[in-house]
Amino acid sequence: MEQADAASQNATPGQARVTASVYSSHVPAIGAAVDHGKTGDDYWAPMFKGFEPSKDWMKKNTPDVIFLVYNDHATNFDLSVIPTFAIGTAAEFEPADEGYGPRPVPKVKGHPRLASHIAQSVIQQDFDLTIVNDLKVDHGLTVPLNLMFGSPAEWPCLVIPFHVNVVQYPVPSGARCFALGQAIRKAIESYDEPLNVQIWGTGGMSHQLQGPRAGLINAEWDNAFLDRLIADPKGLSTMPHIDYVREAGSEGIELVMWLIARGAMADVAGGNAPTVAHRFFHVPASNTAVGHLILENNL
Template sequence: MSDVIGGIFTSHVPAIGNAIAKGLQDDPYWKPFFAGYRPVQRWLAAQRPDVAVVFYNDHGLNFFLDKMPTFAIGAAATYRNADEGWGLPVAAPFEGAQALSWHLIEALVADDFDMTVCQEMLVDHALVVPFNLCWPGADNRAVKIVPIAINTVQHPLPSPQRCLALGRAVGRALASWGGDERIVVLGTGGLSHQLDGERAGFLNPDYDRFCLDAIGPDPERLTHHSALDIIELAGSQGIEILNWIAARGALGEHVAEITRNYHIPISNTAAATLVLEARDHADRMEQDRRAA
């Protein structure tokens, strides 16, 4: 059976991609941020996942204001990276875990989630930048992907409670998958930031730390705020925490924190990194160690 090993929660601001392209990882401005990914990379090297289920938000590459699904899932064999205007290097395509995508689609629709199914889908910096951080190296493609896009742009927005329920439905579907893949879940975006309007440049470290502290042991606490509350607390783009909430839901009830990093600012954004290991996976690993 498949094994959900844990989740990675990470910022995806496009300036990170430019810093990587320019080799600025050890620049004083960027070094505290990039240093936070070394434990993530070590964890991934030890766990060796085969598939990444990625909760993220599209930035106008597939969907725009005239057509904005609340939840969309990819069912493609490959996902081509296309620059949506930031001048980032275009990366090699990602291979899709197509059979797993269709299993998730069938299970989610049966679980009363009306998913928009995309048999062709482009991916933008919200997916590509986290992969470049977690698996550094030119076009490193260590895993296949299942992308799940959440609307964080066009109102009305999904509620945090609904996003947590979506993640839990994905978790149930992964548990029923008959494959033998090792699966890692990613939630990308945030944390607090606002890029436009009177509050451009707004950050809220107190809310960010609340999210980092609560999402592992008690993700329900993040659902006590409405989507509009979160925009007030974290800025208009800080609503990307919805991706984190959904990803957390897919990990099951009990998790263990492996590493975290928080750094402000990078490109007017509060940047965070968090790894949570699924306790069911950790328990199986311990049982295997003792049996050996």
């Protein structure tokens, strides 16, 4: 794999490395289009076409493990228990029933040893994680896998699910998420196995599902967010919650999850700037904007 080979030339022998970060919306209607064979319909075809370069890139850069940041949609966590950050440490994760039966997608296979190592390291860096050994994964996790891999009989790599509460206030700040990404990178790089690891940030972009502004999409703001995510992630991380809500709608706050993935990139720790492998933006998909970005680490 090209990305893994590039990483291995610069990495400490025997250590895991973050080789790339991937950012993608996780719109549930995208999953429905996949499940019901509608990806070629006039409405959906332009959106799925934007991910074809990503699928080609992924074939050349398939990681050993994906650390996938997403939010649970009241599948595992409801108003009785809402962890701010939760890491899935199980060996397998079944697709969840979100009210219309489990999605017809493969079971997600985890990496318990790496997940437990990350939990240990990140908690020792003063981030409080909830460790979850029994977790079902919903569209927030499976839709991005479809977009990057299509519909295989089995997912081609292991996945560590990482839930962030962006549903019920109070939610974590962008700065906290950005700092958490840095802690996750340190954790991965201290793992004694030469794994190629990618960090995925999912959710967003601008959308609002209720109230007078239901259906809000702010394409100009979304693209400015992508610009800053590439060139000024630290500055972007200081954006207050109210700006997300005002400009990107009540569900736009999901974009703080992208800052976890961006914080794990090498340039944030003084390394080289990442390479933009692919960038895509599409309106609409259901009642949201779809954003997508692939950044390769230059280690």
